[in-house]
Each structure stands twice: as C-alpha cells, then as structure tokens.
Amino acid sequence: MTDFIYEKDADGIVTVTMDMQGQSANTMNERYVPGMDEVLGKLRAETDLKGVVFASAKKTFFAGGDLNLLLGIEKADAETFGYIEENKRPYRELEKLQVPVVAAINGAALGGGYELCLACNHRIIADVKGAVVGLPEVTLGLLPGAGGVVRLTKLLGLEKALPHLTEGKPVKPQAALKAGMVDEVVASTDDLIPAAKAWIKANPDSHTQPWDAKGFRYPGGDVLHPKVRQLIVGSSAFLYAKTRGLLPAPAKILDIAVNSMRIDYDAALRSESRGLCALVTTPECKAAITTFFFGMQAIKGGKVRPAGDHWKAQNAAILGAGMMGSGIAWAHANAGLPSVLKDMELDKAEKGKSYTAMLADKAIKRGRMDDAKKQALLDQITPATDDSAFAGTDLIIEAVFEDISLKEKVIPETFKQLSDNGIYGSNTSTLPISILAECCPDPSRFIGLHFFSPVDKMKVVEIIMGEKTSVETLRKAYDYVQQIGYMPIVVNDSRGFFTSRVFGTFMDEGISLMVDGMSPVAVERAAWLAGMPVGPLAVHDEVSLVLSQKVSKTHKDLDARLGVDSGFGKHNTASRAVCDAMIEQGRGGRHYGGGFYDYAADGSKSLWDGLSQFAKGNADVQLQDAIDRILYRQAIETLRCLNEGVLRTEVEANLGGIFAIGFPAHTGGAIQFIRGIGIDAFAARAAELADKYGERFALDASAFDILRNEKAQAA
Template sequence: MTDFIYEKDADGIVTVTMDMQGQSANTMNERYVPGMDQVLAKLRAEPDLKGVVFASAKKTFFAGGDLKLILAIQKSDAETFHYIEENKRPYRDLEQLGVPVVAAINGAALGGGYELCLACNHRVIADVPGAVVGLPEVTLGLLPGAGGVVRLTKLLGLEKALPHLTEGKPVKPQAALKAGMVDAVVPAIDDLIPAAKAWIKANPETHTQPWDQKGFRYPGGDVLHPKVRQMIVGSSAFLYSKTRGLLPAPAKILDIAVNSMRIDYDAALRMESRGLCALVMTPECKAAITTFFFGMQAIKSGAVRPQGDRWKAANAAILGAGMMGSGIAWAHANAGLPSVLKDTEMDKAEKGKSYTAMLADKAIKRGRMDDAKKERLLSQITPATDDAAFAGTDIIIEAVFEDIALKEKVIPETFKQLGPNGIYGSNTSTLPISILAKACPDPTRFIGLHFFSPVDKMKVVEIIMGEQTSEETLRKAYDYVQQIGYMPIVVNDSRGFFTSRVFGTFMDEGISLMVDGLSPVAVERAGWLAGMPVGPLAVHDEVSLVLSQKVGKTHKALDERLGVDSGFGKHNVASKAVCDAMIEQGRGGRHYGGGFYEYAADGSKTLWSGLAQFAKGNAEIPMEDAIDRLLYRQAIETLRCLNENVLRSEVEANLGGIFAIGFPAHTGGAIQYIRGIGIDAFAARAKDLADKYGERFALPDSAYDILRNKEALAA
C-alpha cells in the first residue's frame, strides 16, 4: 500500500493518509482501486476498529479522476461501464464499513475527491488558502460518476444540489459549511486529525448514511413535492437558455438527479455510471478535457513559454489614455504594477485614470471591493504628459490610435525612456509588428501586445513576434502578461495576426448570409445556435463599421507603400460592399447612432429595416448551412494561420479563439472543432460549402496535412 499510509492509534482509530507516489496530487489512477481494496480489506480485519479518518499527504486532498485515462477511452461499451463502476465501488464499500468515517480535508477536494468525502459520515475542512470542495466535472463535459450526483442530491436535496452539480464551481470552507457540503471547519491543517478523531469518539454509532436509514426523506421534499416538481420544469428551461442545447452534460446531470429520487439507491448509482459512460465519448467532453484542462495547464505551466528565468516588471508606462490605455492601466493597478499613464493633455490622462475609479466604484457597490483597495489601485496610476515621468521603466505599452504614421512617430520618441533591460510593446490589432519595429531603435526589444476590449473583462493578450524580436523579449512579454493575470497567446507576425483575421471572417460571413437572402433575424439566430456569444451583425455594430472600413483602408495604403499585395481580407468582400454603403447612409455602428441595429433611448435595439436593400439573392439557405458557414469560416481561417505558421501551437489556437474571439466553448476551439468532426469529414464538408457558396471555404488538401501529421505523431 505504497499510495496509502495506514496508522492505527491506541483508541482504535485508523488514519489513512493518501499519498499517490510519483505525482503531485492524489488521483484515481490505475493503482487507486487496488490500493483502496487493500485498505478496506485491512480495515475489515481490524479488531476493535472504532473509526477511520481519510487524510492527504499532498497539498490538495484528492483531485479525482485521472483525465488522461478518461481521454484515452475509445468506446462507450461494457468495458467502459465496468471501469466506471469499479472506480466508484470502494466508496459504497466505505459507506458500509460499520464504523464512523471522517474526511479531513486539507486542500482542494474536487470531483472524485469530494465524492470520497460524500461517502464519509462526516466532513471537516481546514479554513486555509486553496481548501475548496466541489464537483467540477460538468465543466469538462462529464458528470460526477463516483456517486456525486446521487449522494449530493440526497445530502442537500434537489434544489440546493443542482447549482453545484450543473455549474461545478469550487466552494470555499465557510460557504461549504453554510451550504451543508461540509460539517465542520477548523482554523488550521494541524487541527484536522484531532477534530476528526474527537468527532468519532463523540459519535461512535454514527456510521450509517442518512440515505441508508429507514424513513429517509429528501431535504426540501421528494420528487412529487409540488415545489420540487415546479423547480424541475423551471430548471430544464433554465439550463437550455444557458447551454442552448449545445452541452449534453448539464441536461444529463439534471435527468439523473431527478430520476435518482425515484428509484433504489444502488440502481441510481448504476444509472449515474451509465450517464458518465455516455458522456465520456461525446465530442464536447473530449474537447473540454483537451482544451480547458490540458490546454490551460500547458499555458499556466509554461509549456509553450520560451525557456529561461522568470522576469517581473517593477514598473510600466502606458502611452495613450483612451479606452485601451485606460483599461490596461486598470489591469496593471489590479496586479500591483505601478504605471505612468501618459497622454498629450493632463485632462485626458486624468480621465484615463478615472476609468479605474469607475470600475472600483462598481466593485464596491457589488461588495467585491472596499474603499481602501480602491485607493491602493488609484495610487498605482500616475497621470503624466511628459516622457521624463517614466524614465528607466521596465515595460512601455504604446496604446495610441491605430494609425501607422502616429505610431512611427511615438515609438522612437518614447523608446529612449526604456530601462536597459526593459521591453517595448505596441498594442495594435492589425498593423504588422515587423514594420512598426523599423521605427524602433532596437527592434529586438520590440513586440506586439494586443489587448482586447473591454480590457477589464477580456483576460487574454495576443503576443506578436516581429521578424527581429528576440526570444528574451518574448519570454519577458510572456511573463509580463501572466504577471498581470492575463492569458498569453503567442503568434508570429502577419497582416491581422490571428485574432483579427479570424474575427473578421465571422462578421463577414454574417453579412454574406444576409446578402445571399437569409433574413437578418435568421442570421443572428444562426450565430446563437452555433454558440457564438453575440450574433455577427450585432457584434459588428459594437466593433463599428467605421473601424472595419478604416482597417481596410490602412492595409490598402500599407500595400501601396510597400508595393505589395498582402491579400489581407481578400475573402471579406461582403463586409466591404455593405459597410461602405451603410456608412454612406450614416450608419457606422452603435457608437455612431446605429448600424445593423436601431438603438432606443431605453437601451433596447431592433434590426434596421433598411437591411433588405442588401439582399442580392433569394436563396433557401438551410439553418444547418448557415451555422456551418459561420463556424467553418472561422475554423478554416484558424487552420490557415496554423498552416502559415502565424499560430505556433494548437493549444494557443483553441484557447485564443475561445477567449479572444468567442469561438463556441463547447467545441474546445477551432482546431479541436475540426478534430472533433474528423479531419477528412471536415475537409469534405468544407468542399461542399465551397461548391455551394464560394472559394472562401476552399483549402487545398495539403493544408490539412499539418493536423494529420500531428495526429500520426501522437499515435
């Protein structure tokens, strides 16, 4: 029992300390069930056993299922069902041990870890940083399959259990105590074992779970209770409004939780296993585990970060106190990074600082901040109009207007204030970094740092490597982005980089659908059904048609200046034709009073009736085609970026698409979306769309080879 430390004291209480060898956390690995069986056999053989305490030697209590094993499951068959049943069997054996069992929770007890706690008679947790309980399986396209759905429903009742089951949020100690998810809280880890043993001594006969006792009643009422029946109906509608029917796990959890109240306990546990067996093979599950667990882990652990010592900026300067500069100043202040916010006039710089005050006031109103923290945030921002105010700074973020001539003037003037080991970042969304770098005295220390609006909500930064940007500068930029709590996505230089290129295809395809004859209402509906946060017409209004037009003109002028044809946005012909015409009619977007939508004074909006003039066709476009057109355009452009080496990894392609562009999260990102459909099946459907709707969907078969080759290497 190398993974379990077994200790019996003089009072007959055994402490089982979980310590999975060769890994940083306790998980349900291939040694888990045999190890638990050995522990249970030894406990049953103990003379005068009075009780059992489960503890952990790791920083966390128990992390739950081994996701590598789950991801490797290829069939939803009898073997998979048996695997799931075997993993949960020890918990049922534990419930029937005949002595009090206590979970001593020293850190995170999530998923299978908290399910172990639920199988215990008593749960005590230390009120320390990192200690949480919860069932986050739903966020990975799964359900709690080791008894979590059935036991939590019995412990809390359906109404209180459902949010924890269908949302999967971790719960801190005091909140968990209030919710009934744990039974006691102690101030320190050293207090856990003594508290657990004291409870066992005080409750020697408390070893039968409430649901195993005769006359058990569900808290809040059983499934026939009028209030519960009403809540079941409402929950189903609420879940659909949240998931749009795109996520199978929440609906499956609701179904099992409700039906577990109607049948025998052991039968309910088997039903739960069947539900998990069905979910492990869904594309949504594979996508969530691949992207949101292993992908996020790769970003956080630095797997895609250049090697070298960690770097930390001690101070910063932001040039331009407009919307972007003000947002970046907030991000810096929130991370405790002192920053100078410079503009041409002090009133503008002060106004930029006031943005942080406004956000702080909102947080105070919601009870998420106090006045003292607001003052600390504001003290981190120094408005200025003179470059000397940030002499010797570690990082300068140029966030002036998206005009190449202006940037080429500002960059050399302000670079001289950079510290000897500092780096210079340009916040640009489409302008080539390699061209801007020509204005920089040291292009090796120049890099693109593309923040997204609004900065306080969009926690991702696209880092753009110029042709001469050094790996040291990239490493420092990567560390800076993580220092302020944002997700870094690294790309190589190109027109529009990655995010702007792909986002432009989404907006353009929405307009293309409208031009082809699909009603604007149906266009927006297709975006909703596809899983996009906002419809393509609505989001274009927010970005503004004027900005889209300016970007096009900027790149046309850049092409003329360089004597090249970059081909930037060459497929976005619908956007150019319609946007130019709408701007001529005074409709530049929401900021300009109206665009695709009319905006009322009360905040409501309706689609503009004049959009009918742009319908050139009268095609009967199936909704399936409309949805695919919106998603395939983005996925194909993402694949182009990967194929052209603009994107450096699938991980960054997937996470960048979801968090920066809003590509539907249930797909796991654009490249995972292709893999989920199947590379050959996706290519065939893309060809079908190209034949029906145009060459923008066409890709040579060789473009897919990068995915096939990676697949072959993985195999």
C-alpha cells in the first residue's frame, strides 16, 4: 500500500493519499490497478465508513495514463481493449460506493487524473500555482479513455463539454469552477482535506452520481433537443475545417460524446474504450506522443542542452530596429530582459520600440494586459544610436540587413561592448556563422541566433554553432532562449542551416507543381490538404520574391569569394526561374504590391491571372502526387540535414520543422513522418517520385542508415 496511503479518522472518513513510489508523478502504471483494487477492497470491508477523500503526496494530483505503455501498444486487438477496460474499471467501482467521495486537487489533475475526479461525487481544488484540471488527450492523438468523454458530457452537457474534449486546454481553478468542472475552490493546499471532510459531513447521502440517479437529464438538452442536433451538425463541419480530416482523435471524440447520449451508461463507457483502442495505434497518436510529449520533455528538461551551470542574461542589446530587431525587443521586454535597441537614427530606434507598444495595445483590447503592464514592457527597451549605450552588456544580437559586408563591419565594431562573460549572436537566416565569425574578435563567443517572423508568434529560435563556437557559448545561448520563453533548436553551421534549407524546398516545390501544369489554385489546395498552414505561393509572397532573389545572389557571391560551389539551393531551379521573371514584371511579393497574388484595398487577395505563363507542361498531376511532393521534398531535405550533421537529433528536427517551418503537426515532424510511413515504404515512394519528377527526390539507400541505427539503438 505504499503507492496508496490509507488513513481513517475518528469520524469514519478515509483519506487515500496517492504517492506512487519511484516516480515524480502519480500515473496509471502497472501497479495502479492492483493498488486501486486493494484500496476499494478495504473501503468495501469498512463497517462504519462515512466518506472517502482522494489526495496526493506529489506536487501534481494525478498525471493519468503511462504514455510509455501506450506508445508500446502496436495492435488494436482484444488484449488492448481489455487493458483499457481494466484501467477504467476502478473508477466505475468507485462510483458505486455507498458513501460520498471527494477529490482534493492540490496540483495538476489532467487526463486520467481528472477522470478520477469525475468519478468522485465532489471536486475541490486549491487556487495555487500549477493547479489545473482538463483532458488533454486529444493533443496526443488520443481520447479520454477512463470515462472522461462520457462523464464530462453528462456533467456539463454536450455544448459545454465539447471544447474541453476536442481542444484539451488545461483550466485554472476559478475558470474550472465557473465552467462546472470543479465544485469548490479553496485558498491553499492545507485547506483541501478539511474542506473535503466538511463537505462529506454536510452531505452524507450524496453518494449517487447524477447520471446514475433516476430521471437524469443532460444539461442543455438531450441528443434530440433541436439546439443539440444543430450543435452536432455544426461541430462536425467546424472540426473538419480545423483539422482538415488529418487528425482522427477530435472526430472520434465527437462521435463517442454524441452516441454516449443515445445509449446506457456502461455501454457508453465500453464505446469509449473501443474508440481509444482504435486511436492508440494510429500514426497520428504515435507521432503526437513521440514529438509533443517526449520530444518537448527532452527540450524543456535539458536532455539536448550542454551540461553545466545555468546562465541568465541580465541585459542585452539588439542591433537593428527593423522588423526582426523590433520583434526581438518585444520578446526581451516580455521576459523582463532590459534591452538597448540600437539603430543608426534615433527615430528608427523609437519606431522599433513602438512595435512593442502596438502589440501591447492589441493585448489590452483583448483584456490580456493593462496600461501598467504596457508601461513596464516599454520601460525595458532603451532606443539608442551610440554603442556606448550598451557597454558591458551580457548579450548582443546583431539583426541588421542580410548583407555580409554590413555584418562584417558591424560585428567587430560592437563586439567590444560585450561583457567579459557575454556572448554575441547573429540573427542571420542563411549566412554561414563560421564565415561571419572570422570578423569577430573572439569567435568562441560568437553564435547564430535565428529568430523567425513574426517574433511575437513564432516561439522558436534556431541556434547555429560555428566551427569555433565554444560549448560554453552554446550552453549560454540555450539558456538565454529558454529564459525568454522560446524553444531552442540547435544546428551545426551550413549554408541555409536547417530551417531556411527546408523552407526553401517547400516554396520551390509549389512553384515546380505550377510549372508542371498544375493550376495555382490546386497547388495551394494540395498544401492545405497536406496540412501546411499556408500555401507555398501565398507564403512566398509574404517572405517576398525579392528576398528569395537576394538570398540566391548572396550565396552565389559568397561562392565566388570563397572559390567554391556550395550547391546551396541547387534543386530550387523553379524558384529562380519564376521569381526572376516575376520581379522583372514588377511582382516582388506582397510588400511590393503583388506577387503570386493580387492584393485589394479591402484586404482580400486573389491569385494573379498571369501565372499561366509559367506553366511549361500540361501534365495531369494527381492530387496525391502533389501532396506527396510537398511533404516528401521537405522530409528528404530534413533527412539530408540529419545525415550531414547539420541537425544533431531527431527531436530537434521534428520540433524545429513544425514550429519554425510549419511542417504538418499531425505527422509529428519530418523524421517522424518518415518513421510513421515506414523507412522502406518511404524510400520506395521517394524513388517513384524521383523517377517521375526529378533527382531532387532521389536518395541513396544509405541515407536511411542513420534512422535504422537509431531505431536499433532505441530498441
């Protein structure tokens, strides 16, 4: 009973304190069911039992299912169904106790933890940091399989339950009370047990769940209520528009929630088990657990961070108050990092600071900020034109124009203002860090810090190691990125690094499809169906064709300067041919008045009717081919980066691709996409695409060795 501490007081109330041994959180591990059975057996044997309180000795209340066990399930068979049914059985038996049961929630009660709370008659939560309730299973490609779908639908009604079931957002105490997800909020964890016992004493007969009581009615109406019927139809359309049919979990949750209202309670619980059984083996589930749980855990937990003491920047300087510099200043202010924002002219630096004011004003209008917080943010940013304004600073970030000559002038001039232990970062998106480091007085303290636009929304930073960058500098850069609340993705130096290389293939493949004869509308539609957030033609307009041309020219000039052929973007032939021609026709992208799209004064846009001139073929490109070309092109380039050592880990490849480039989240990232399809099946399909569409899809068999080896090591 060490996992479940059983204590009975003089009033006949038993407190069961969950304290799973050898782990930091309570989970549904292999000891969970036997432990719960032992608790239930003792409770049923009590002769003067008055009530039960479930509490936790951990910082969290209960974390729910063991994801390692779920990830290992390969077949949706009778054994898997039996495992799911067995895990939820104790909750149903808990509901049948003839005494009131209370959940005393001291911290996070998510997933199976909140499902335990739902099986109790009363839920009390402490209004303390970290205390939340919710059912986040949908974010892992799953559904709440321990009664969560059925019970929450009965507790709140379909309309109020669906957002919590299909979005999976954690809910803080006061909001949970307002939503009806908990029944009582207390000020501290010390108040939980006394409040629970007081409720039991005041409600000795409240041991029957509302849905077990005769005459139970669903809040908001049953499944035949006109409003509910309309909700069901609308929810189906809404979910498809949101998920594009690429995520099976939300649709399955809606189906089970609706049908649970049509059948008896125990049958509904079995239906829920069948739904979870079907989802747990899907590629989408495996991808979500691998990337969004274990992958994020690895990043946040420091598994890919260099060992050493944690570092915190006390102040910073940002050179260049353009779009990127202004965005970085906002990120610093938001994290409480005082920063000097320097530009050649004070009005430009002031304008850069006004970007933070603009974002703050938007937050105020949405009720997410007040004037005092806005002023506090603005106080963190000091516009300047002189280098002396940031003398002795811990961190300098160069964010001037993507011009190597300009950067080579700025870096040595400003490096002298760095503190003795400070680091210097360049926000370049494609220029090799090792080459820029040649102009730096101390290359060991020079590193790439590539932010993405818009900085306030793109919460990821690509950290680029130069040939002479020290491990200590990398560690400090890693800590800095986490200090401002962003996700660090570490890569080794190369032309275009990782993100720009892969993103370039996405834009190029969209143009290639158009050149092959596919209509521009169909190209954008294929990208949407593939799961990309924005079509390749639309995103190219936002990036600007002019910038793409400049990047290409910069690397051509760099090759000439170094006397090498880097091969950077060698397969992006469609982009170069079409972009050059469009720029000659005055179409440089959205910023330049139009590109692939025409932009109207009212904010609407439509594809430019002149794009047909670039169609060189009249091939009938099948939709599935187009989808595969868009995804495979990016996955192949990501695999090349992994093989070349540009990427260090699969975790960073997957998360970087999703958060920085927009690779479809349902795949779990580009490398997980390959694993989900199967290495051999992916290789075979890539070979088909290469035969049909060109060598950019060609991969040598040895290209997959790194994946096979890592899989073997993991096994």
